[in-house]
Amino acid sequence: MKKNINDFSSMAKNKEKIVYLTAYDYLTAKYQEKAGVDMILVGDSLGMVTLGYDTTFPVTMEDMISHCKAVRRGAPNTFIVGDMPFMSYQTSDELAIANAGRFIKEAGSDCVKLEVAGPGTCRRIKAIVDAGILVMGHIGLTPQFMGILGGYKAQGKTAEAAKKLVDLALSIEEAGAFSLLVEGVPAVVGKAIQEALSIPVLGIGAGSYTDGQLLIYADMVGLYDNFTPKFVKKYAEIGAEMERAFREYCEEVRSGAFPDDTIHAYKISAEEAAKIEQ
Numbered sequence: 001m002k003k004n005i006n007d008f009s010s011m012a013k014n015k016e017k018i019v020y021l022t023a024y025d026y027l028t029a030k031y032q033e034k035a036g037v038d039m040i041l042v043g044d045s046l047g048m049v050t051l052g053y054d055t056t057f058p059v060t061m062e063d064m065i066s067h068c069k070a071v072r073r074g075a076p077n078t079f080i081v082g083d084m085p086f087m088s089y090q091t092s093d094e095l096a097i098a099n100a101g102r103f104i105k106e107a108g109s110d111c112v113k114l115e116v117a118g119p120g121t122c123r124r125i126k127a128i129v130d131a132g133i134l135v136m137g138h139i140g141l142t143p144q145f146m147g148i149l150g151g152y153k154a155q156g157k158t159a160e161a162a163k164k165l166v167d168l169a170l171s172i173e174e175a176g177a178f179s180l181l182v183e184g185v186p187a188v189v190g191k192a193i194q195e196a197l198s199i200p201v202l203g204i205g206a207g208s209y210t211d212g213q214l215l216i217y218a219d220m221v222g223l224y225d226n227f228t229p230k231f232v233k234k235y236a237e238i239g240a241e242m243e244r245a246f247r248e249y250c251e252e253v254r255s256g257a258f259p260d261d262t263i264h265a266y267k268i269s270a271e272e273a274a275k276i277e278q
């Protein structure tokens with residue numbers, strides 16, 4: 001059965017970890033639901049993982065809606081988080097509410113996630129929540145603010161920076177977010193944020209103290225090899241296995257070993273075959 005915000009809140013209170021993975025397509029979502037994943041993020045990491053961009057910046061609302069729909073078809077009974085892409089919420093409350101609404105109405109998401117740089121984005125969260133839409137905040141290493149952060153690097157590495165993150169996390173909770181995702185911070189900072197908040201805190205590269213863990217699925221199955229962050233554990237080498245299979249297919253097609261008509265071809269009666277030969 002699909003979990004909801006009450007389930008996530010009880011899980012966090014009972015110290016039962018929330019399992020969270022990204023997915024961008026029907027098949028991946030289907031296998032994740034079968035495996036018992038609690039929550040799926042259709043992240044704007046779609047840009048790198050599936051669309052081949054270098055950053056998340058070019059990802060559009062249309063890209064996100066289309067991929068969220070596919071994930072929903074693959075995982076009808078899993079809580080789905082739709083990631084608001086760059087410039088889909090930054091300019092005004094009206095734009096943010098309209099685009100958050102599309103994730104719910106058109107894409108079948110259960111909530112939206114927003115990367116938060118400061119108090120301005122907290123106001124945006126409040127506006128979306130006031131419109132009746134669940135919001136997950138996202139702080140720390142927020143790729144959409146890569147320029148301001150000075151690159152793709154861990155955040156909260158001094159006591160002062162960590163304190164700022166805790167304060168920002170509290171403002172996000174106050175703005176009405178039902179949960180918070182913390183990315184790319186030392187474990188002790190993940191712990192401080194988890195202890196300061198009463199909403200579930202999920203982590204990606206934020207240590208083991210958070211209420212749940214997220215990974216980009218393509219990293220943890222060894223499919224995305226352009227760059228692997230330090231915090232990723234690989235549970236499979238699917239990319240290498242796919243390459244091996246594609247190579248073997250190339251060899252067999254070229255040599256004529258595939259297809260073998262005794263196995264990989266439609267059968268008809270000998271009589272019909274003889275007539276066709278004639």
Ligand code: KIV
Pocket residue numbers: 022041042043044045046083138181183204214216
């Ligand atoms: O887009 C995404 O997958 C994300 C994660 C990196 C947290 O936002």
